[in-house]
Amino acid sequence: MRSRSAQAVFVLAAFVTCAVACVGTNTGNPLSGEVSQCKSDSDFESKALTGADRYDGLSCMYWERSDDNLHLQALNFRGGCSITWQGAFERISSGPSVLLTNPSCAVAACGSCLYDATFDIDLREASVADDAEIPLRSDASCSGDADLIDVWTLEPDASQGITCQHAQGLDWHANRLGTCGQANMPCRQDDGLCADNGEGPCDADLTCTDVGGSSFVCLQQCTRDEDCIASDVMTCDEGLCRLAL
Numbered sequence: 021m022r023s024r025s026a027q028a029v030f031v032l033a034a035f036v037t038c039a040v041a042c043v044g045t046n047t048g049n050p051l052s053g054e055v056s057q058c059k060s061d062s063d064f065e066s067k068a069l070t071g072a073d074r075y076d077g078l079s080c081m082y083w084e085r086s087d088d089n090l091h092l093q094a095l096n097f098r099g100g101c102s103i104t105w106q107g108a109f110e111r112i113s114s115g116p117s118v119l120l121t122n123p124s125c126a127v128a129a130c131g132s133c134l135y136d137a138t139f140d141i142d143l144r145e146a147s148v149a150d151d152a153e154i155p156l157r158s159d160a161s162c163s164g165d166a167d168l169i170d171v172w173t174l175e176p177d178a179s180q181g182i183t184c185q186h187a188q189g190l191d192w193h194a195n196r197l198g199t200c201g202q203a204n205m206p207c208r209q210d211d212g213l214c215a216d217n218g219e220g221p222c223d224a225d226l227t228c229t230d231v232g233g234s235s236f237v238c239l240q241q242c243t244r245d246e247d248c249i250a251s252d253v254m255t256c257d258e259g260l261c262r263l264a265l
Contacts, residue, residue: 077204
């Protein structure tokens with residue numbers, strides 16, 4: 021299930037340095053930005069946006085357009101373990117795309133990670149339609165076959181927008197950080213780890229709920245939309261904060 025809001029409220033963090041994996045506006049690549057390190061690393065620090073913790077457990081695609089710039093952010097997308105991603109602008113048969121590559125072509129055998137990415141496309145160097153759908157794709161093993169992560173869907177009558185869904189690979193992430201049982205995270209079992217069979221207890225004022233695809237997460241209890249932590253992408257539905265249709 022996904023949610024979209026053309027008026028999503030984001031406070032964007034300014035870039036000072038590119039400490040993780042950077043791309044630049046070289047000839048033929050009008051893309052600049054960076055991809056974070058694995059978000060369950062102990063020294064992780066996101067440069068994508070401030071207030072991002074309200075989207076914990078959600079995988080979101082945010083965009084914002086100005087006269088000569090298109091700002092893109094991907095939050096909590098799943099990838100292999102501890103990859104140093106690099107991004108590039110490309111054109112495929114359907115139109116513009118952002119491709120993530122792994123220069124080492126190696127992926128650590130330690131489960132999976134969640135990542136954040138933030139990019140800017142210089143519209144003076146690249147033409148992007150007002151209603152473009154821009155895929156975010158990845159090739160972690162250097163096979164030449166890119167996998168689709170998600171899509172930024174632009175709206176011609178809006179200057180910004182966001183779509184969200186429940187993130188994949190949350191068990192590995194939440195077990196490493198000790199966040200099982202928290203809002204929009206997998207339900208918890210008695211030893212504190214994420215429940216193997218899906219169902220289990222949650223923190224106070226949360227309810228373990230089947231959100232589809234055999235995924236059980238802890239949804240926040242509510243009486244109105246404003247009670248929801250991520251109220252720009254979730255609504256109060258039957259007493260629980262669920263992704264808006």
